[in-house]
Amino acid sequence: MQELLSQYETVKETQVKVWFKVGLESDFPENSGACIKYKTKQIAVYNFKRKAKWYACQNLCPHKMEMVLSLGMIGDKDGIPKVACPLHKKNFSLEDGSNLNGDDLKIATYPVKIENGIVYIGFTDKN
Amino acid sequence: MKKILVVGNGMVGFKFCEKFVEHQDNKGFKIMVFGEEPRPAYDRVHLSAFFEDQDAKALEMAPREWYEEHNIELITDERITAIHRSSKKITTTKDLHYKYDYLVLATGSAPFVPNIPGIEKRGVFVYRTIEDLEAILAFAKDLRSEQKGEIKAAVLGGGLLGLEAAKAVLDMGFEPHVVEFASKLMPRQLDTRASKVLQEKIESLGIHVHLSKATNRIMGEDAITGMEFGEYDKIDVDMLVVSAGIRPRDELARTCSLEMGTRGGIIVNNKMQTKDPEIYAIGEVALYNNMIYGLVAPGYDMAEVAINQILGNREIVMKDDIDMSTKLKLIGVDVASYGEPFMPVEKGYSIIYENKTKNLYKRINVSHDGKTLLGGILVGDASDYNMFHQIYLNGLPIPEDAEELILGSRGEGGSSFGSVADIPDAAQVCSCESVTKGDICCSITDGGCTNLGDVISKTKATTGCGGCKPMVVDLINETLKSLGKEVKETLCEHFSFNRQELYDLIKINKVKDYDEAINLFGEGDGCEVCKPALASIFATITMETPNRQVGIQDTNDRFLANIQRNGTYSVVPRIAGGEITPDKLIVIGEVAKKYDLYTKITGGQRIDLFGAQLNQLPLIWKELIDAGFESGHAYGKSLRTVKSCVGSTWCRYGMHESVTFAIDIENRYKGLRSPHKLKGGVSGCIRECAEARGKDFGLIAVEGGWNLYVCGNGGATPKHAQLLAEQLDEATVIKYLDRFLMYYIRTAGPLVRTAPWLEKLDGGIDYLKKIVIEDTLGIAEELELEMQGLVNKYECEWKQAIEDPNMSKRFKHFVNVDDTDDNLVFVPMRDQKMPKAWS
Ligand code: SRM
Ligand SMILES: Cc1cc2nc3c(=O)[nH]c(=O)nc-3n(C[C@H](O)[C@H](O)[C@H](O)COP(=O)(O)OP(=O)(O)OC[C@H]3O[C@@H](n4cnc5c(N)ncnc54)[C@H](O)[C@@H]3O)c2cc1C
Numbered sequence: 001m002q003e004l005l006s007q008y009e010t011v012k013e014t015q016v017k018v019w020f021k022v023g024l025e026s027d028f029p030e031n032s033g034a035c036i037k038y039k040t041k042q043i044a045v046y047n048f049k050r051k052a053k054w055y056a057c058q059n060l061c062p063h064k065m066e067m068v069l070s071l072g073m074i075g076d077k078d079g080i081p082k083v084a085c086p087l088h089k090k091n092f093s094l095e096d097g098s099n100l101n102g103d104d105l106k107i108a109t110y111p112v113k114i115e116n117g118i119v120y121i122g123f124t125d126k127n
Numbered sequence: 128m129k130k131i132l133v134v135g136n137g138m139v140g141f142k143f144c145e146k147f148v149e150h151q152d153n154k155g156f157k158i159m160v161f162g163e164e165p166r167p168a169y170d171r172v173h174l175s176a177f178f179e180d181q182d183a184k185a186l187e188m189a190p191r192e193w194y195e196e197h198n199i200e201l202i203t204d205e206r207i208t209a210i211h212r213s214s215k216k217i218t219t220t221k222d223l224h225y226k227y228d229y230l231v232l233a234t235g236s237a238p239f240v241p242n243i244p245g246i247e248k249r250g251v252f253v254y255r256t257i258e259d260l261e262a263i264l265a266f267a268k269d270l271r272s273e274q275k276g277e278i279k280a281a282v283l284g285g286g287l288l289g290l291e292a293a294k295a296v297l298d299m300g301f302e303p304h305v306v307e308f309a310s311k312l313m314p315r316q317l318d319t320r321a322s323k324v325l326q327e328k329i330e331s332l333g334i335h336v337h338l339s340k341a342t343n344r345i346m347g348e349d350a351i352t353g354m355e356f357g358e359y360d361k362i363d364v365d366m367l368v369v370s371a372g373i374r375p376r377d378e379l380a381r382t383c384s385l386e387m388g389t390r391g392g393i394i395v396n397n398k399m400q401t402k403d404p405e406i407y408a409i410g411e412v413a414l415y416n417n418m419i420y421g422l423v424a425p426g427y428d429m430a431e432v433a434i435n436q437i438l439g440n441r442e443i444v445m446k447d448d449i450d451m452s453t454k455l456k457l458i459g460v461d462v463a464s465y466g467e468p469f470m471p472v473e474k475g476y477s478i479i480y481e482n483k484t485k486n487l488y489k490r491i492n493v494s495h496d497g498k499t500l501l502g503g504i505l506v507g508d509a510s511d512y513n514m515f516h517q518i519y520l521n522g523l524p525i526p527e528d529a530e531e532l533i534l535g536s537r538g539e540g541g542s543s544f545g546s547v548a549d550i551p552d553a554a555q556v557c558s559c560e561s562v563t564k565g566d567i568c569c570s571i572t573d574g575g576c577t578n579l580g581d582v583i584s585k586t587k588a589t590t591g592c593g594g595c596k597p598m599v600v601d602l603i604n605e606t607l608k609s610l611g612k613e614v615k616e617t618l619c620e621h622f623s624f625n626r627q628e629l630y631d632l633i634k635i636n637k638v639k640d641y642d643e644a645i646n647l648f649g650e651g652d653g654c655e656v657c658k659p660a661l662a663s664i665f666a667t668i669t670m671e672t673p674n675r676q677v678g679i680q681d682t683n684d685r686f687l688a689n690i691q692r693n694g695t696y697s698v699v700p701r702i703a704g705g706e707i708t709p710d711k712l713i714v715i716g717e718v719a720k721k722y723d724l725y726t727k728i729t730g731g732q733r734i735d736l737f738g739a740q741l742n743q744l745p746l747i748w749k750e751l752i753d754a755g756f757e758s759g760h761a762y763g764k765s766l767r768t769v770k771s772c773v774g775s776t777w778c779r780y781g782m783h784e785s786v787t788f789a790i791d792i793e794n795r796y797k798g799l800r801s802p803h804k805l806k807g808g809v810s811g812c813i814r815e816c817a818e819a820r821g822k823d824f825g826l827i828a829v830e831g832g833w834n835l836y837v838c839g840n841g842g843a844t845p846k847h848a849q850l851l852a853e854q855l856d857e858a859t860v861i862k863y864l865d866r867f868l869m870y871y872i873r874t875a876g877p878l879v880r881t882a883p884w885l886e887k888l889d890g891g892i893d894y895l896k897k898i899v900i901e902d903t904l905g906i907a908e909e910l911e912l913e914m915q916g917l918v919n920k921y922e923c924e925w926k927q928a929i930e931d932p933n934m935s936k937r938f939k940h941f942v943n944v945d946d947t948d949d950n951l952v953f954v955p956m957r958d959q960k961m962p963k964a965w966s
C-alpha cells in the first residue's frame with residue numbers, strides 16, 4: 001500500500017522533465033474530472049472551466065488507498081479550488097494537494113499545460 | 128527568566144503549555160517539556176480512532192512546530208528518572224540534568240495490570256498508548272494470517288475503557304468477550320438495572336459478557352489460549368486486552384520523598400502544590416481530595432489552577448467537588464451519568480423509567496423537597512443529558528412533578544424543561560474546555576462571531592469530547608435570534624439561501640443550469656454540497672435526468688450506479704413491488720455470471736449486482752434494458768422501492784391486492800428526484816408484512832379501502848409513519864400522495880427525509896393533513912398538476928445513457944488508454960467475490 005502511495009510526489013512546473021500528452025481538451029469533461037495513466041501512475045485531471053484552469057493530482061485517495069479522486073466533485077472552499085473524494089468526502093486543495101479538512105493526509109499535484117487544444121501533464125520521471 | 132519544567136507530555140501536560148502561552152502575564156518564564164513517549168502529546172480520549180486509520184498525526188494535540196513557535200522546548204523519547212529537590216534539578220534517562228524554578232508533574236497514569244499467573248504471555252495487551260494499539264494490530268494481523276476459524280478476544284474489565292476496547296475488538300472482526308470482576312458492567316457509573324439494560328443491548332450486538340469472574344490464570348504455552356476463572360470455568364481466547372483500571376505514575380515522587388496516597392498518587396492541595404511548594408502535580412498523577420480523577424476535564428482545570436498559582440494569581444484554586452459526569456456512546460449505545468448517580472435514601476428519592484423492549488433506562492435523583500436534581504443515569508438515549516447536566520450543575524428549578532423530567536420528554540409533548548435561554552451565564556456548557564454559556568453568547572454579542580465555526584475557533588467549545596455540541600448550536604441560534612439576526616439556514620458557503628428559496632428562485636426565474644444559478648444567486652465555484660442539491664432541484668422542476676448536467680451530479684448519479692468501497696459500482700435494476708418473472712430472474716443471473724458480479728437480494732426486495740467496473744456499466748445495462756429492465760435509481764436521492772407483501776392474490780388474510788397497488792405506485796413515481804431518498808410500502812392487511820409504516824409513505828389495506836401513513840423511515844433513527852387518512856380508495860390515495868410528495872419536495876432541506884421534515888414542520892401532522900386533505904393553502908391542484916407533469920416526463924436515464932454517442936467517454940477509467948484499473952483486487956467469498964479489505 002505504502003508503495004502505491006510513494007509513487008506520487010508533487011511536481012512543480014519548474015521541475016518538469018517530461019510533458020506527457022494525455023489527450024485533447026475535448027476528451028475531458030468540463031468542471032469535473034477524468035483519469036489518465038502514465039506508466040504505473042493514475043493521475044486525475046480536472047478541467048476547472050469556471051476558473052478557466054486545469055489541475056492534475058494523484059487519482060489515489062490517501063484515506064483508503066482507492067483510485068477514486070478523478071470521480072470526485074470539484075469546487076472551491078474559501079476560494080481554494082478543491083476536489084472532494086467520492087468515498088468519504090475528504091477535501092483536497094487542487095493548488096497544493098493539502099487537506100482542507102485539517103487532516104494530515106495530502107495528495108501530490110502535477111502541472112498541466114494546454115497547447116493547441118492538447119493536454120499535457122508534467123512529470124520529473126524520477127520514479 | 129524563570130524556568131518551568133513540565134514532566135510528561137500527555138493531554139494535561141500539553142494543556143498546561145497551551146493555557147500558559149495564552150496567559151497574558153507569562154513573560155519572564157521559559158517552559159521545557161519532557162515526554163517519555165516518542166511523539167508529541169496526542170488525544171488519548173479518541174485513541175480508538177487509531178484503529179480505523181492508523182493515523183497518529185490526526186490525533187496530535189499540536190504539531191512539533193507549535194512548540195517551537197511558542198518558544199517551548201519539547202524533548203520527547205526521554206524519561207525523567209529522578210528529582211533532586213535540594214539542588215532543584217531533574218535527571219533524565221540520558222543522564223542529563225536540568226535546573227528548574229518550578230516543576231510540574233503531569234506524568235499521568237499507567238494501566239493497572241493485576242498480578243495473574245501467566246499475564247506476561249504473548250497476546251496480552253494494555254490499552255493506553257499508540258504503541259499499545261500498534262502492538263495489538265500487529266498481533267491481530269498475525270492471528271488472522273494463521274486463520275484458525277473464529278478468533279476470540281477478551282477484555283479484562285467491564286468499565287468505560289474496557290467496553291471501548293471491546294468495541295475495538297469487535298470492529299477487528301473478532302468475537303469479543305468482556306470479563307468483569309464486579310457483578311455488573313460499568314460499576315462506577317451505573318446502578319444494577321441500568322447496567323443490565325446496557326448489558327442486554329451490547330450482548331445483542333454480539334459481545335459476550337462474563338460478570339463476577341475473578342481470573343485465576345492465563346492459559347497457554349507461550350501465547351495466551353484462554354482464561355481460567357475456576358476449575359471448570361474457563362474461556363478460550365486468542366488475545367486479551369487488560370483494562371482493569373489505572374495506577375498513577377507517581378514513581379518520581381518516591382525519588383524525592385513527596386507525600387503520596389496509600390494507593391498511589393501524589394498528594395496535592397487545592398493549589399495543585401505537592402508538599403514542596405515549588406513542585407506541582409496535575410492530571411491523573413495528582414491525588415486531590417483523596418481521589419484520582421480519570422478524566423481529562425478535571426486535569427485541564429488542574430492545569431489552569433497550577434498556571435495561575437505560578438503566575439501569582441493565588442486566589443484561583445481547585446473547586447472542592449469535581450464534576451465526574453460523563454456521557455458517551457459505547458458501541459453505539461448512549462450511556463450517561465451525572466451528579467450523584469446512585470443515591471442513598473436519606474438524601475432524596477429516585478424516579479426510574481425502564482423500557483426493556485427499547486433498551487431504555489432513565490433515572491433521576493431528586494432531593495426530598497422535590498426541588499433539586501441531584502444526579503441520574505441515562506442508558507439507551509442520552510439526548511436529554513446536556514439539559515439534565517446543566518440543571519444539576521446550576522441548581523436550576525425542576526418541574527413541580529419531577530417525573531415530567533423523564534416522562535414528559537417522551538413522545539409528542541416535547542421536553543418539559545425550558546429552553547437554553549434559562550441557563551445562567553456562568554453555567555459551564557463545555558466542560559472539557561471550561562467554556563461557559565456566557566463565553567459562547569459573548570463571542571457572538573461582543574466577539575463578532577456569527578456562526579458555529581466562528582464560535583468554535585474563538586472559544587474552543589466542542590473540541591474536547593464534542594458532547595456539548597447540540598447545546599452550543601442551540602445557544603448560538605438563540606443568541607443570534609435575540610440580536611434580531613435571522614438564523615439563516617443556508618445551503619453552503621456558495622449560496623446564502625436555503626433549499627426551498629433556491630427551488631423558488633430557480634423555478635420563477637426559469638434558470639436553466641447550475642452555472643447560471645451560481646452566477647445569479649451564489650458566489651465562488653460551488654462544492655459537493657450545493658452541486659447535488661441544485662441538481663436535485665433542477666430534476667424536480669423539469670424531471671431532467673442526471674445525463675443533462677453531468678458535472679454537478681454526485682459521483683453515484685454521474686455514473687448512474689452506486690460507487691463501492693473499492694471504486695467499482697453496483698447495478699440495481701428496478702423490480703417494482705418486488706415482483707419478477709422467472710425469465711427476468713434468469714437474465715439477471717446470466718448477466719451477473721457473464722460479468723462476474725457478486726449478487727445479493729437487497730433489503731428493498733430487489734437484486735443488486737456488485738463489482739462492475741466503469742467501462743462495464745453500459746454493457747451490462749444494455750443487456751438488461753434489452754431484456755426489459757429499467758434503472759432502479761438505487762444511486763439517486765429519488766424513489767427507491769415500494770415494498771409489497773403478497774396480499775389478497777395469494778395470502779389467506781389479504782384484504783386487497785397489495786402487489787398490484789405497490790407496482791402501480793412504484794411505476795408512477797419511479798425516477799422522481801427528491802431532497803432525500805423516498806421509499807414506500809403496501810401491506811395487504813394490518814399484519815403489515817411490507818413494513819409500510821417504516822417507509823416515507825405506506826399503505827395498509829383495511830375494511831373499505833386503504834389507510835395512508837406518511838413520514839416513516841428505518842435507518843439510524845427509525846420512525847413509524849403517522850396516519851394521514853383512512854379508508855381511501857385508490858384514486859384518492861394517489862391524489863393525496865401526489866400532494867404530499869410534491870409539498871415535501873418543494874419545502875424540505877437538502878438530505879432531509881420525510882420524518883425529520885415533518886418534525887420541523889410547524890403544526891406537525893395536523894398541519895400536513897390540512898394541506899393535503901383540506902387544501903387550506905389552496906395549492907392542492909397545483910401540486911397534483913406539477914406531479915402529473917413530472918410523471919409524464921419520466922424517461923429511463925440508463926436507456927438515455929446507452930443511446931448517447933458520447934456516453935462511452937464518461938464510462939472509461941482512463942482517458943488516454945483503454946486499460947482498466949489494475950489496482951482492483953478481489954478476494955473469493957462463499958463462491959462469489961468481494962473487494963479486498965481496507966488495511
Ligand atoms: C443494498 C442495500 C443493502 C442490502 O444489501 O440490502 C443498501 C445499501 C446502501 N444503503 Fe441502505 N441499503 C438497502 C436498503 C436499506 C433499507 C431497507 C429498505 O429499503 O427497506 C433501509 C432502511 C429503510 C429506510 O431507508 O428508511 C436503508 C437505510 C439506509 C440509510 C439510512 C436512511 C435514514 O434515513 O436513516 C442510509 C444512509 C443514507 O441514506 O444517508 C443508507 C445508505 C445506503 C448506501 C447507499 C450507503 C452508501 O452511500 O454507499 C448503501 C449502498 C448501496 C449500493 O448499492 O451500493 N441506507 N437501506 C439495500 C438496497 C435496497 C434497494 O433495493 O435499493
Ligand atoms: C482509550 C482511552 C479512552 C479515554 N476516554 C476518555 C473519555 O472519553 N473522557 C475522558 O475524560 N477521559 C478519557 N480517558 C482518560 C484520559 O485520556 C486521561 O484522563 C488523560 O489522558 C490524562 O492526562 P494526563 O496528561 O494526566 O496523562 P497522560 O495523557 O497519560 O500523559 C502522561 C504522559 O507523561 C509521560 N510520562 C510519565 N512519566 C514520565 C517521566 N518520568 N518522564 C517523562 N514522561 C513521563 C507518559 O508517557 C505520558 O505520555 C481515556 C483514556 C484512554 C486510554
Ligand code: SF4
Ligand atoms: S447498513 Fe447500509 S450503509 Fe451500512 S453497511 Fe449495510 S449497506 Fe452499507
Ligand code: FES
Binds near residue numbers: 062065087090
Ligand atoms: S477514500 Fe477518499 S475520503 Fe475515504
